Amino acid sequence: MSAPGQGRDAVLGALRSRLGRKSGDGGAEAVAARIDSPARGPIPARGAGDREAQVALFVDMAREVAATVIRVPSTEAVPEAVADYLKSENLPAEIRLAPDPDLGGLPWDSQPLITRSEGPARPADPVSLTGAFAGIAETGTLMLMSGAAGPTTLNFLPETHMVVLKARDIAGCYEDAWDRLHSAQDGDALPRTVNLITGPSRTADIEQTIQLGAHGPRRLCILLVDDGEA
């Protein structure tokens, strides 16, 4: 057992001696250059289509991994779509909303049967509703950020996770979604948590048979809002 600080010196010392590192050998410059201007690797062509093709690919890929995708004509129509989905799946009309003004400000009065509350997930919450920062067409993946308007627990604890995604927020590949996140963050550190979510929770640990709903949500329902720009 090493004392604090000794461990760091021991590990870095071992690495430097094995690598033959010398100060001024140009290594530090190479590392700085790579981090300061990161280069993209090969990007699958499948996500490179126009907006319409990207949305279609996103929907296909998300459905392939057992997500439900419901096309909604406008954000105003989200409460009705939520009510219809809960009814069709025979789920409790009780939703936990992310404390996001965009979600709280929707016309919920049109759905008086739905009970709403806001905040991080509690163990007994059956359904959550959150926004998404982006969708990624390449694999039908959602990108969600933690923050005041995005408690991470809502993405994992409830049995049903409903997500509002605007069609204009769908990117072709991971790289494009990250670029948007970097611009939105204005150069600051990443949010505490960025979740890439592709379908509902699953496991194959019982005889390699795929079973949905292992620990996270059993159902992932994406409300895809056609915002007129798509």
Added chain:
Amino acid sequence: MDATSLSFKENARKALADPLVARSREHIKAGFIGKRRKAADRLPEFEALRDAARDIKDHTLAHLDLYLERYEAKVIATGGQVHWCPTGEDARQAILEICRAVGARTVTKGKSMISEEIQLNEFLEAQGMVPVETDLGEYIIQLRGEPPSHIIAPAVHLTRTEIEAAFRAHHDHLPAERRLSEPADFVNEAREILRQKYVDADVGITGANFLVAETGSSIIVTNEGNGDLTQCLPKVHIVIASLEKVVPTLEDVNVILRVLARSATGQECSTYTTFSTGPRRSGDPDGPEQYHVILLDNGRSNMLGGEFQEALRCIRCGACMNHCPVYHAVGGHAYGWVYPGPIGAVLTPAFIGIEQAAHLPNASSFCGRCEAVCPMRIPLPKMMRHWREREFERHLTPRAARWGLGIWAFFARRPWLYHAATALAGPALRLMAGGRGRFRRLPLAAGWTDYRDFPAPEGRTFHQLWAQRRKERQKGRQKGRQP
């Protein structure tokens, strides 16, 4: 875990007679091989991505000291702490200190092979804490008190019968007459039991698939969501990661992610890829208050700058074992330590010493499938050969084998003697075999003849046949005919 790699031969003999190993082989073939092929074929850029992924790791390993310093600076800047741990004992003590500081009682855990490597569960239990594995496969083997048999499917060696017995024995507060037969029954029962554990836990420990120098983030790639519940509910999140998990940038992560899931489970993308950067921010409604990274060396720095450096490119997808005929035949437990299959045969001698693991690099038919499917293009057969050379140099090879190799080498270095000896031995063996053309028993060859007959030589050696054919061809040409 305590290594039993030295008993590989006995372990393997037992495994060959074990019906569970035979059944798990079928699960692996059905669950992994075809799916990987399909996913790879579906992505035209797959081979280019493998090249790019290899190059990223090669560059990172050549600058590992510098990237780790950049990574550490970013973790600290975002409010986290890095604990540098040369050995497993250093890591255990660092974890203990963090747990004690918050008076931890229940510790939930996401899946981590490093945790197996440093025997963390046994240690935490001895310190009076309750470690709870939350990945379904890890939970099952924790109930059974055994190590994982596969790096991404830890309970692949079990069928519903064994899992049912473990659940009935440990979940004795549930009605005895409940049904436990369909996969959903098991998944639902574990889900309900673990749900409470996530909420009760004081500390959540996860592994890491990547550490990102650019941002100071740690990344887990999972399907169940247990790792996320493990890290977003308790007050403290501890990440345990080994040095070689670091990559330079998020762009680099994107490249490797595209080959990881496809090589591992044949998925286009795993369900949850989670990027964690520091503890909860002011204004965050949830998330851990403390974020610690245990950075473990445990033998890895010794692999740098030598013939085993390329093994540090490994991203632990499991493709090499899924495609290995030896792993198929003997299963994961026979390898006797944490990492089975071809990557285990290369890593185990590096981590616990060739003296403790000399059999493992020999557990290969050199068919080359492991290298053919490795997303990081690690030359696994070449590395197993390097270990065999070291084993031979250190006189760890059994005396009979050394003696046999010595005799062969004597003849092989003297071609005229080799030709003469084989020209005599061939016909002699043919005579000895009599009319059967094969041997039931042969001195010094019991390893072969115990299981099958040994074919007797036809009479002439390969060299003689070759010379004869050449002569015939030349004759044919002289007569102006096609050979």
